[in-house]
Amino acid sequence: MEKYAVVVAGGSGLRMGTTIPKQFLLVRDKPLLWYTLNAFLDSFADMQIILVLPEQHIQTGQDILRSTYDPDRIWMTVGGETRFHSVRNGLQHIKKHSIVFVHDGVRCLLTPQLIRRCYDAAVDKGNAIPATTAVDTIRIDTVNGNEQIDRNKVRIIQTPQTFFSDIIINAFEQDFHESFTDEASVVERLGVKINLIEGESTNIKITRPLDLLIAEKVLEEREMGL
Structure with a gap:
């Protein structure tokens, strides 16, 4: 079956305290986005990638794209006002019945094994x-203050969120709603049951300076085969 990854990379460096968008920050001399793209290229020989970037960063994206080992399987499109609109822009390039992965560009530590699962x-x-x-104790705000909830019933959601193309493309024909925090929430609004699978503890979203140090260590250990 055809496979497409819509990689959305529209983040900023505000919480990092940098002027460089997060997806372009370097870890082990490579941009975060480089690792993300290569993980998808490594997962399947027929994987096609649609990279969604803000218009002002298209040239930087082109430079990173060309540095991957198979740039012919990647093309680019311009993002939109929100993540929802950026994903919709990426989906417009998918014309065949396929499996579609939607992934945060700064989750650079995902593995090909997770993509295949x-x-x-x-x-x-x-x-x-x-x-x-x-893994932490979880409390939720209530009208009376807050209360502890069973953490075993709490799931921390990651990407790539993966769907049959007809399901996700149809879902993104809806008008934007503020409750759409990820692709699953968009699809679920149409009444589709969401299927959770086990993610990876290292598949973190790079947000803070500490996350860069974690990414550095994880990538170093992978290089050493640990």
């Missing part, structure tokens, strides 16, 4: 959303 589960059940179990 998402694919297998989506083929079987129509969608696959990687998630991990909460």
Whole structure:
């Protein structure tokens, strides 16, 4: 089956305290986005990637694209006002029945193995959303203050969120709603049951300076085969 990854990379460097967008920050002399793109290229020989970037960063994206080992399988499009609109712009380039992965460009530590597991589960059940179990004590705000909830029932959602193309393309024909925080929430609004699979503890979203140090260590250990 055809495979497309819509990689959305529209973040800023505000929480990093930098003027450089997060996806272009360097880890081990490579931009975060470079690792993300190569993970998808490594996952399947027929994977096609649609990279969605803000218009002002298209040239930088082109430079990173050309530095991957198979740039012919990647093309680019311009993002929109919100993540929802950026994903919609990427989906417009998919014309064939396929499996579609939507991924945060700054989750640069995902592995080809996770991508393949998402694919297998989506083929079987129509969608696959990687998630991990909460390890901290969880409390929720209530009208009376706050209360503890069972952390074993809490799932931390990751990407790539993976769907049959007809499901996700149809879902993104809806008008934007403020409750759309990820692709699963868009699809779920149409009444589709969301299927969670086990994610990866290292598949973090690079947001803070500490995350860069974690990414550096994880990538170093992978290079050493640890």
